[in-house]
Amino acid sequence: MSGRTHQIRRGARTGVLLAFTGPALAVLILTRLAPEGLSLFASFEKVDPFDGDSWSFVGWANFRQLFTSAAFWHVLGVTVWFVVLVSPVIVVGSLYLAWLYTRTMPMRGLWRTVAFLPSAIPSLGLTVMWGVALKPTGVVNKTLEAIGLPAQGFYSSAAQALPTIALITAWGGVGYWMVFLIAGLLDIPREILDAARVDGATPWREFRSVVLPLLRRPLLFVLVANTVWVFQIYAPIQVLTNGGPSEATSTLMFDTVRTATVYSNQQQAMAQMVVLLVLLGTTVAVQFALLGERE
Amino acid sequence: MTAGAQTRVRRLGLTALGALSGFVFLIPIWWLVVAAFRDPTEALSSTSVLGTLIPRSFSLDGFRSAIEDGYLRAVGISLAAAVSTVVGGLVVSSLAAYGFVAVRTRLSKVLFAVVVGSFLLPFETLAVPLVSVFSDLGLANGLPALILPALGNGLAVFNLRQAFLSVPLELAEAQYMDGAGHLRRFWHLYLPLCRPALIGSGMILFVSQWDSYLWPLLIISDNDNATASVAIASNFGPLSSNTQQAFAEVLVLVVIPAILLLFTQRRLIASSATSGIR
Incomplete structure (x- = not known):
């Protein structure tokens, strides 16, 4: 008897759960699972170039083609290099800003807001303003020349294009991640810091031995969440360099969209996307584990 | 140096550092705002670098043509x-x-x-x-x-x-x-x-x-x-x-x-x- 009521209650609870999560699940299926399924499916098939309606299952052929192509390895290399360029600037920069703007100083609130302001600029806004500032005859090059330094190519030079896009990205993001680290810093109990000071710790020692270890998780979160974000950067690359010069800035995200829209090779694009998803999925899993740890 | 003077120097250093770091974000944004309101004819004639940060003309031409x-x-x-x-x-x-x-x-x-x-x-x-x-x-x-x-x-x-x-x-x-x-x-x-x-x-x-x-x-x-x-x-x-x-x-x-x-x-x-x- 009690077993049955228990079962009924459990059924009712599942009903409540599904009723409340229903809209979210519907969005999940329509906008995440459906395209994921479609791309997985399409990445294993080939369409007859002369008859768009006839397709055949080709197994791993699309992936084999990807991983045997030097161009794709170049794209993967650019993607990893891009993440490697942006991440340290973001982590060190946001940590520095969070530390600085939690010290006692005049106008601290104002500077915090100022550092956060670039995060309010949509990616296209960042692209336009830095695109104009860093063009060959732009204000940055004029400044360099005025103080006697040679003008730089920035995004129009093959060597500097990727670091330039990385800097634009970091400038626009560092204040956002700062907010998370300020929250983490304010979370450190005062007594611990006071104890360190009473023990005669220098500011550097206090930072390295007390603050940094206690800030480990927020820092890891910033690193991982920022990596997810960096993987999908698109606007500055498409608008400023279009993947060039000589493919120097064709990241996986950019190249996938280009393969689908410019080269109209849907199957190849889907296979590339699956690779991107695997990379991102791994990163998100780490991010989720970090969020979970916090409970 | 007395402890009080040392604290004062440290605070001064922090204040300067805070402002300098803030300027990294403030100057480009300021430049964007000034440039958006600048008279297009002035933009062409201006060669001075500092000049691009000082609002010397005011024009809504950019906004006007955007609306058009x-x-x-x-x-x-x-x-x-x-x-x-x-x-x-x-x-x-x-x-x-x-x-x-x-x-x-x-x-x-x-x-x-x-x-x-x-x-x-x-x-x-x-x-x-x-x-x-x-x-x-x-x-x-x-x-x-x-x-x-x-x-x-x-x-x-x-x-x-x-x-x-x-x-x-x-x-x-x-x-x-x-x-x-x-x-x-x-x-x-x-x-x-x-x-x-x-x-x-x-x-x-x-x-x-x-x-x-x-x-x-x-x-x-x-x-x-x-x-x-x-x-x-x-x-x-x-x-x-x-x-x-x-x-x-x-x-x-x-x-x-x-x-x-x-x-x-x-x-x-x-x-x-x-x-x-x-």
Whole structure:
């Protein structure tokens, strides 16, 4: 008897759960699972170039083609290099800003807001303003020349294009991640810091031995969440360099969209996307584990 | 040096460092604002570098030509999309968050992991196949196409669940004793108690929609339905000499979320300090 009521209650609870999560699940299926399924499916098939309606299952052929192509390895290399360029600037920069703007100083609130302001600029806004500032005859090059330094190519030079896009990205993001680290810093109990000071710790020692270890998780979160974000950067690359010069800035995200829209090779694009998803999925899993740890 | 003097020197150093670091962010933004209002003829004649930071002329030409190009319509579409995303996204994510808090079974845990995990993935990475899905469903080219994918936001769901978990269970039980069903508890207890988390999540939803560029670029083929970002990009080449209009348009694009963020930044710090996003 009690077993049955228990079962009924459990059924009712599942009903409540599904009723409340229903809209979210519907969005999940329509906008995440459906395209994921479609791309997985399409990445294993080939369409007859002369008859768009006839397709055949080709197994791993699309992936084999990807991983045997030097161009794709170049794209993967650019993607990893891009993440490697942006991440340290973001982590060190946001940590520095969070530390600085939690010290006692005049106008601290104002500077915090100022550092956060670039995060309010949509990616296209960042692209336009830095695109104009860093063009060959732009204000940055004029400044360099005025103080006697040679003008730089920035995004129009093959060597500097990727670091330039990385800097634009970091400038626009560092204040956002700062907010998370300020929250983490304010979370450190005062007594611990006071104890360190009473023990005669220098500011550097206090930072390295007390603050940094206690800030480990927020820092890891910033690193991982920022990596997810960096993987999908698109606007500055498409608008400023279009993947060039000589493919120097064709990241996986950019190249996938280009393969689908410019080269109209849907199957190849889907296979590339699956690779991107695997990379991102791994990163998100780490991010989720970090969020979970916090409970 | 006395201890007092040392503290004073340190404070002075910190103040200078704080200002210098702030200038890294302030100067480019200041330059953008000045350039957006500069008279185009002055921009061409000005060769001095410092001159580009000092407003010497004032002109609304950039804004005027932006309006003539129909930029206001694009901003309107972006605003409509962002506001609908906030409203719809808050409904979707707060309902789901309540479900995860009210029902704590193994299924609920699994669903939570699936929902937050999938929604943490920026949907732009799925843009290419999503275009096919939406076109097949006849959803391409309209406001629903812009809004639907943005409704699912992992951080919003996570934030709200975290906030709901902090509502004392005794309160919910007391309401239950009074005969309040789930919907009433959700509406009259959980939502009012979690206003900061709702505001924070609303911000996240707004910004995610306002920032989007790739998705509207791919899914909206009709120029009349272009969002603000896409409209700017379609007129902008990095090497074109007339930047007035592009800057004026960017300024509008920046000012709208900046106003919102200025009012909620403090809340955001406070709410991320109490929730689990760290």
